[in-house]
Amino acid sequence: MATSRRLLRTTAAAVFAATTLLISSCSSSGPAAPGPAPSPGSAHDAGDQHATADGGSSVLAPLPVAIPAKLRPYYDQKLTWHACSTAGFQCATMKVPLDYDKPNAGTDIKLAVARRKATGPGTRLGSLLVNPGGPGGSAIEYLEQYAPQPAAVRARYDMVGLDPRGVGRSTPVECLTDRQMDRFTQTDQTPDTSAEVDKLTTAYRNFAKGCEARSAKLLPHVSTIEAARDMDVLRALLGDKKLTYVGASYGTFLGATYAGLFPTRSGRLVLDGAMDPALDSRTININQTTGFNTAFTAFAADCIKRKDCPLGTQSTTDAGRRLSAFFKRLDAHPLPTGEERKLTESLATTGVIAAMYDQGSWPTLRAYLATAQRGNGRGLLALSDSYYERDAEGHYANQMYANPAVNCLDLPPAFTTPSQVEAALPTFRKASPVFGNSFAWAALNCAYWPVKPTGTVHRIEAKGAAPIVVVGTTRDPATPYTWAQGLARQLSSATLLTYVGDGHTAYGRGSDCIDTAINTYLLDGTTPPKNKRCT
Known part of the structure; x- marks a missing residue:
């Protein structure tokens, strides 16, 4: 049986070939009430992760810019890189708290990281973190398969994959034989x-x-908010002042969540095949069924x-x-x-x-x-x-x-x-x-499910974030185009890039117009023109 809201890899030739989202089984039957409880990993000293916006809608609130003292050991650790089994890649392991509210070295979990260093020519621009979606897709396996492209981006960035907590090589969730x-x-x-x-x-x-x-x-601590916080730890360990990121399908929700929590540390973010965090689960399921x-x-x-x-x-x-x-x-x-x-x-x-x-x-x-x-x-x-x-x-x-x-x-x-x-x-x-x-x-x-949900329906505005590119495909089955429109309206600095066509996600799937627009944004920060549409 196809479980809900799951992402799959699409074309093997795709550069950032997305993992796709199936029907969400895990959504609410109606909109969340105003003033929800904070999601796990919100850290009490950071305050609630949601604030009340005008009209009573819930908005993901940013964490304080200053890193709490109790989290300093995680941000100050050193990554020890070694050769991966795949030639040309380096691997490392990082530690993060199981519970950001109650960090304890005795309960830390290990996350797997891989990278392929920038090849040149041209000045290195930093690290580019990729996520293929899911939730549950292995970013490392994806990176090892697709990092050779696109050449222009690979030349200027260290390409980096982090298996999110509970996924792949990062303390995986296990269930059945x-x-x-x-x-x-x-x-x-x-x-x-x-x-x-x-x-x-x-x-x-x-x-x-x-x-x-x-x-x-592990089950109470695999939320998207916690995974986004893990990405900020990795950003610091990689030596980047801001996160550069390409996320597909569910990876757009993860990337948007990062922007909402850390707007001043958000750099060039590409959110392709976007999810709309303001939708309740029943709406998500019906939208995907229509898709x-x-x-x-x-x-x-x-x-x-x-x-x-x-x-x-x-x-x-x-x-x-x-x-x-x-x-x-x-x-x-x-x-x-x-x-x-x-x-x-x-x-x-x-x-x-x-x-x-x-x-x-x-x-x-x-x-x-x-x-x-x-x-x-x-x-x-x-x-x-x-x-x-x-x-x-x-x-x-x-x-x-x-x-x-x-x-x-x-x-x-x-x-x-x-x-x-x-x-x-x-x-x-x-x-x-x-x-x-x-x-x-x-x-x-x-x-x-044995663990009660801790997240809620909310908007993500990420006020103060650098320009973000949201990508939507008009006949996307798994993440309907209206979701990309919804996320682009929420994010205060978003530009919507539209692919008029079929399939899930757009980047690296054959449209020179889409690929050129995104590569230009990643390489020099220039966002696509407003309302740009590609075929």
């Missing part, structure tokens, strides 16, 4: 009976219990022009009906795949969703749908495995565990009971006749 995760991903996520609803909620409960059993001490419907419609429109389209050649509406009917057949009769696992409805849905992030995957999806219609589910299973980061040996990466751990802490759940989901199904079906049911039920998983 690989066999348990296999069973979890095959759970029916479109229950038709009360018995199937019970099986789904049991799966969510067991997932949560597994995370609590293996990561109880994936838009992406599927674009795929179907392309498909039906081809004689061999596995969804027919009549209309996009008919193509959606055919795909829905295919999913329904799988619900009753899963397909063989050539291995122990069969292609269930939930795995097939995840495979199709995975292909919606990048139009470059459309030919593959057409081929795999055709193969599945001939009775072989191997291709769609492979797409689903790529989404879940399951390797050929059946091992799952940490991302699927870190993802709900962060999401369920950052916002209250969209739904807390199955009856709430059932009441909302018509709205989700209207948003997407194909994906609405599965997306709605996916939004229930945080209801059973």
Whole structure:
């Protein structure tokens, strides 16, 4: 089953190829009340992390500029660099407090850092921190794969990746065994009976219990605010007065949070495939359901022009009906795949969703749908495995565990009971006749999380920050374009750069217009013209 609000890698050729955001299961059913409690890691001496703005909306308040004495040991530590397993990269480990409110050397956690030093020519501009999204995407693995590009930026910056707390090599969240995760991903996520609803909620409960059993001490301290504070420690250790950063999808929320907490230490920030922190979780889920419907419609429109389209050649509406009917057949009769696992409805849905992030995957999806219609589910299973980061040996990466751990802490759940989901199904079906049911039920998983959420809906203004570039793609399925517009309106120094097209995120995905605008900003600080649109 596809858990909510999760980010995936898209095209392998992308420079800052994003990790994408799936449906958020961890959002509130309504806007936050004014005057929320501070998020974890806010440090009592810094005051509440949220202030009340005009109109009663919650605004993320900056931390004091002065670094508290109790945090000085973290800012004063020295990084010891050594050669990574990947040639040309250096690795190091840094310590940060588990709890910024109560730093204690005995409970410190270790975070993994990697860098590739500036190659020249040209004057070195400092460090450029990248984050591929998620939450849960490994910035180090991403950096090692993509740092060779873009050459002009690589020449002037040390390219740096920090696996956020709970992620990858940085004290990872752990939840299930690989066999348990296999069973979890095959759970029916479109229950038709009360018995199937019970099986789904049991799966969510067991997932949560597994995370609590293996990561109880860490779970209350993997919030986005804490991850942003970790980035400020790293900024200082790298010797940079201001943070330069490129974040994709969820990485935009992390970067915007940094700007909100540390506006005077924010440098050139690129937020590509932006999230809107002012939205409650149910709105986020419905927006994303609509976004994936838009992406599927674009795929179907392309498909039906081809004689061999596995969804027919009549209309996009008919193509959606055919795909829905295919999913329904799988619900009753899963397909063989050539291995122990069969292609269930939930795995097939995840495979199709995975292909919606990048139009470059459309030919593959057409081929795999055709193969599945001939009775072989191997291709769609492979797409689903790529989404879940399951390797050929059946091992799952940490991302699927870190993802709900962060999401369920950052916002209250969209739904807390199955009856709430059932009441909302018509709205989700209207948003997407194909994906609405599965997306709605996916939004229930945080209801059973063992740690209560500490984050709330809020605005981020980052008053006093240097110019920030927010990037939005008009037909982005995972982070709808309206989110980029919303974040750009909130940030006091933001410029919105628009890519008119399909897919998730825009930088490094083939638009010379987008790449030139962002590279120019990173290299000399010149922001794109107001309302600039690219194709």
